Amino acid sequence: MSTQTLEAARARRFSLWPFILFAIAVAVPLLPYFTHVSNFVLSMFMQATTYAIAVLGMVVVLGYTGQINLAQAAFFGFGAYGVALGTVTYGLSFWVALAIGIGIAGVAGGILGLTTLRLGGHYLAMITISFQQIFDLVAVNWIPVTHGPDGIAGIGRPSLFGYELSDDRAYLLLCSMVLYALMAAVWYLPQTRLGRAMRGVRENELAAEVVGVHTLRTKVIAFTLCAALGGVGGGLYAGGFAYISPDNFNFARAVEFLSMVLLGGVQSPFGGALGTTLLILLPEWLKEMPPGLQFIKDVYLAIYGLAVILIMVFMPEGIWGLLRNGWKKFRTALPIDTSGITPLNLDIAVAETTPLLRLEGMQKYFGGLRAVDGIDLEVSRGTVHALIGPNGSGKTTMLNVVNGIYKPTGGRIIIDGNDVTLKSPHERAAHGLGRTFQNIRLFPSMSALENVIVGAQRDNNPIEPGAKALRARAMSALQFVGLADQANAIVRSLPYGHQRLVEIARALAGHPKLLLLDEPAAGLNQTEKMELVALLKKLRSGHGLTIFLIDHDMGLVEKVSDRITVLNFGRKIAEGTPREVLRHPDVIAAYLGDSNAAA
Amino acid sequence: MDALANNFQVLFQGLALGSIYALVALGFVLIIRATNVVNFAQGDFAMLGAYMMVAFLVSVGLPYWLSFLLALAGMGVFGLIFNYGVYYPLRHRGFLPVIISTLGASIFLQNSVLAIFGAQPKRLDNVIAGGVQIGSVFLDSQYLVILAVTMVMVVFQYFLFEHTMLGKKLQATSQDKDMARLLGIPVALMIAITFVYSSALGGLAGVLVGPVLFVSIGMGSIIALKAFAATIIGGFGDVKGAIVGGLFIGVVESFAAFYISVPYKDAYAFLMLFLVLVFRPQGFFGERVSEKA
Numbered sequence: 026m027s028t029q030t031l032e033a034a035r036a037r038r039f040s041l042w043p044f045i046l047f048a049i050a051v052a053v054p055l056l057p058y059f060t061h062v063s064n065f066v067l068s069m070f071m072q073a074t075t076y077a078i079a080v081l082g083m084v085v086v087l088g089y090t091g092q093i094n095l096a097q098a099a100f101f102g103f104g105a106y107g108v109a110l111g112t113v114t115y116g117l118s119f120w121v122a123l124a125i126g127i128g129i130a131g132v133a134g135g136i137l138g139l140t141t142l143r144l145g146g147h148y149l150a151m152i153t154i155s156f157q158q159i160f161d162l163v164a165v166n167w168i169p170v171t172h173g174p175d176g177i178a179g180i181g182r183p184s185l186f187g188y189e190l191s192d193d194r195a196y197l198l199l200c201s202m203v204l205y206a207l208m209a210a211v212w213y214l215p216q217t218r219l220g221r222a223m224r225g226v227r228e229n230e231l232a233a234e235v236v237g238v239h240t241l242r243t244k245v246i247a248f249t250l251c252a253a254l255g256g257v258g259g260g261l262y263a264g265g266f267a268y269i270s271p272d273n274f275n276f277a278r279a280v281e282f283l284s285m286v287l288l289g290g291v292q293s294p295f296g297g298a299l300g301t302t303l304l305i306l307l308p309e310w311l312k313e314m315p316p317g318l319q320f321i322k323d324v325y326l327a328i329y330g331l332a333v334i335l336i337m338v339f340m341p342e343g344i345w346g347l348l349r350n351g352w353k354k355f356r357t358a359l360p361i362d363t364s365g366i367t368p369l370n371l372d373i374a375v376a377e378t379t380p381l382l383r384l385e386g387m388q389k390y391f392g393g394l395r396a397v398d399g400i401d402l403e404v405s406r407g408t409v410h411a412l413i414g415p416n417g418s419g420k421t422t423m424l425n426v427v428n429g430i431y432k433p434t435g436g437r438i439i440i441d442g443n444d445v446t447l448k449s450p451h452e453r454a455a456h457g458l459g460r461t462f463q464n465i466r467l468f469p470s471m472s473a474l475e476n477v478i479v480g481a482q483r484d485n486n487p488i489e490p491g492a493k494a495l496r497a498r499a500m501s502a503l504q505f506v507g508l509a510d511q512a513n514a515i516v517r518s519l520p521y522g523h524q525r526l527v528e529i530a531r532a533l534a535g536h537p538k539l540l541l542l543d544e545p546a547a548g549l550n551q552t553e554k555m556e557l558v559a560l561l562k563k564l565r566s567g568h569g570l571t572i573f574l575i576d577h578d579m580g581l582v583e584k585v586s587d588r589i590t591v592l593n594f595g596r597k598i599a600e601g602t603p604r605e606v607l608r609h610p611d612v613i614a615a616y617l618g619d620s621n622a623a624a
Numbered sequence: 625m626d627a628l629a630n631n632f633q634v635l636f637q638g639l640a641l642g643s644i645y646a647l648v649a650l651g652f653v654l655i656i657r658a659t660n661v662v663n664f665a666q667g668d669f670a671m672l673g674a675y676m677m678v679a680f681l682v683s684v685g686l687p688y689w690l691s692f693l694l695a696l697a698g699m700g701v702f703g704l705i706f707n708y709g710v711y712y713p714l715r716h717r718g719f720l721p722v723i724i725s726t727l728g729a730s731i732f733l734q735n736s737v738l739a740i741f742g743a744q745p746k747r748l749d750n751v752i753a754g755g756v757q758i759g760s761v762f763l764d765s766q767y768l769v770i771l772a773v774t775m776v777m778v779v780f781q782y783f784l785f786e787h788t789m790l791g792k793k794l795q796a797t798s799q800d801k802d803m804a805r806l807l808g809i810p811v812a813l814m815i816a817i818t819f820v821y822s823s824a825l826g827g828l829a830g831v832l833v834g835p836v837l838f839v840s841i842g843m844g845s846i847i848a849l850k851a852f853a854a855t856i857i858g859g860f861g862d863v864k865g866a867i868v869g870g871l872f873i874g875v876v877e878s879f880a881a882f883y884i885s886v887p888y889k890d891a892y893a894f895l896m897l898f899l900v901l902v903f904r905p906q907g908f909f910g911e912r913v914s915e916k917a
Contacts, residue, residue: 091720093720093723093724095727140898140902144901144905147656147661147662147860148856148860148901150662150664150723151662151849151852151856152897152901155849155853155894155897158846158849158891162887162888162890162891166887166888276845280727280731283724323739324735324739326731326734326735326738327735327738329728329732330728330729330732330734331728332728333724333725333727333728333732334710334725334729337714337721337722337725338713338725341717341721
């Protein structure tokens with residue numbers, strides 16, 4: 026497609042909406058300067074802006090990274106107590122106190138994340154609740170410092186460039202500007218390296234780790250950011266209301282933050298802000314109800330709870346998600362410019378003659394089950410090496426050990442001269458190990474291009490720094506598997522065969538030296554299998570890539586492999602060229618049963 | 625009172641409270657095993673059970689045994705509603721939506737009960753008045769009842785799961801749903817039964833603990849947090865671990881409250897939880913788990 030039509034397509038997309046939203050956003054905080062606004066309404070504005078900042082943290086951690094945090098009110102509290110104690114008790118300037126509050130919130134979030142994020146969802150939910158409860162207990166009981174249930178009054182407000190922000194209107198303006206700046210940052214985040222890593226973790230954590238994302242670090246960063254945003258919101262809240270008490274930071278408030286982000290839409294900062302505004306207005310609207318409906322006021326928290334269930338069941342992406350999906354129906358995906366893509370280059374030096382992968386006495390036991398029982402194996406550079414064996418013979422276990430998903434019970438794994446036995450999967454990816462899975466593991470709601478970029482952004486990938494080079498690399502990989510024109514398609518919507526190819530492209534984008542393929546032909550039809558064979562041959566002979574694969578399709582294995590290793594009951598029973606191995610009596614016996622034994 | 629008697633008294637109290645945590649933790653574990661999700665409303669099952677007891681016994685004035693049976697039956701029915709309203713529509717959507725949904729249910733339950741019964745905590749009397757005096761140690765009758773009932777329930781559950789066809793089907797469902805389905809086990813029904821049983825178990829814990837703590841809206845949350853800590857400390861998803869973990873937390877908490885400080889009583893369980901997570905994340909009985917590729 027030529028550049029002109031692309032420009033035309035972009036021009037057609039021009040829409041007034043962003044400008045209208047921007048105008049409203051600017052107008053709201055300026056409103057009090059032009060017309061009389063009651064103190065009550067001003068304080069609602071103040072509440073909405075500071076809460077919305079904390080809710081942005083929930084967007085990052087829950088929406089982008091898929092991790093739950095039920096302690097956001099505690100992080101909000103760290104910021105608030107930082108400002109309150111800093112200005113009232115220690116007489117610090119507002120800005121210093123705010124920075125300390127945010128810092129403490131961030132550090133607390135980071136520590137909490139480090140200890141629990143390794144363990145995954147359920148733990149995280151409960152532990153953040155526990156943390157929230159402990160915060161509440163301490164805030165109420167540590168009276169010498171927190172002043173207990175009485176709270177802290179007389180909290181100061183800042184001055185900015187010599188201008189005192191003691192006026193509510195000016196302070197609200199400041200909070201709004203902070204909110205908008207942070208919203209813009211959170212909105213931009215998903216397109217960054219970190220943001221893509223976060224989304225990868227959310228969509229398929231194991232796959233993200235395997236293609237080179239340091240998943241634990243990504244989650245801890247997300248958690249720290251979330252906590253720090255909570256701290257910003259809390260600090261500004263304390264300045265805005267001049268008084269805080271533990272009631273403002275209890276578990277009910279944490280649930281409120283959660284409901285806000287769920288209602289508005291967890292995937293977008295706009296959704297978060299929308300949900301916050303609605304849930305702050307809701308109780309006020311309920312007060313205006315006709316007398317017959319006044320009972321609703323008393324049970325509105327129960328309605329909250331019910332609403333959370335209903336949102337999860339019927340509106341998982343929240344109001345903003347509904348609006349956006351409705352909007353998308355009227356738009357066509359941007360066509361992709363497939364001209365000028367550099368052909369894929371794997372930059373593999375073939376001069377070396379040492380084996381690329383060496384396994385020494387590899388063992389993996391699951392309790393008493395010896396899934397892999399002392400295997401020695403070498404994969405030579407630039408070859409396709411197949412691992413075959415009957416079901417349950419330990420093939421996938423072995424791949425998982427090579428990959429680092431399982432820690433071996435014994436033995437050593439050496440990739441390109443580096444002992445990687447104790448390294449995690451993402452570190453192995455940084456050593457040039459790529460992989461695909463038996464049951465495809467992509468990031469389903471991201472585009473094909475984004476999926477492949479996550480593969481390209483691994484550590485040590487020998488490409489130029491910068492977003493442009495990442496994108497170019499990903500396009501080359503997609504072009505190589507023949508899917509460049511599908512780059513913008515959401516992976517979930519692609520046919521099965523194409524998804525397999527996207528997974529291969531994701532691995533190739535990371536410049537692997539060694540590619541592990543777990544049943545690449547599973548579920549493919551005859552034509553697709555032929556294409557796969559051609560692709561594998563092209564990778565080996567044209568690019569010198571070393572491939573270690575598992576498959577049950579002997580026709581395919583015979584066609585593509587230089588060498589075959591046969592496993593049975595976790596042990597190696599044969600090894601050699603396809604011709605030798607497939608006629609080996611032990612191999613035939615393992616697959617078809619021993620005719621002597623049967624007789 | 626000498627130190628030994630004091631310690632014995634504290635240990636006794638700790639074991640009784642720990643039994644309550646263990647009963648709720650058992651409910652947790654059964655649901656985790658059947659559905660792979662944590663039910664955040666499990667503690668509110670105890671709260672609801674206690675309020676049902678209050679309703680039947682105090683408000684309506686039925687005899688104790690009848691109120692007790694009605695409360696358990698009511699909780700069973702409630703478990704069924706919970707299954708179809710909160711879990712079932714989300715069963716294919718991963719654990720996060722389900723967790724959030726159960727959290728919503730928890731908020732809903734607490735505030736609905738608040739709207740009906742008001743914020744004032746309610747009293748339930750001991751099943752049997754008085755207690756047993758041994759030397760300088762006084763054993764409150766309700767604590768004895770709690771310990772006895774918990775033991776009966778543990779034996780009952782062991783018998784149910786290990787020696788009945790229903791138990792085997794439930795176990796099969798929790799271990800491999802697809803395989804269970806292929807063998808003709810009605811998986812959805814088994815999960816519904818699990819919810820019914822867990823709900824009744826939670827209700828039982830609430831009825832038992834009612835006379836010891838006051839019956840209040842928030843009683844469930846605090847019990848649930850400790851029960852969950854118990855499941856992690858014992859080993860996530862492990863039945864034995866839930867019981868031992870529950871008793872352990874109850875005992876440590878009682879001693880720490882007695883010797884260290886009462887206002888922070890509820891924090892000790894979390895402190896132990898953090899320590900276990902840092903030093904032995906798989907808990908007492910758990911095995912390290914890793915996701916299969």
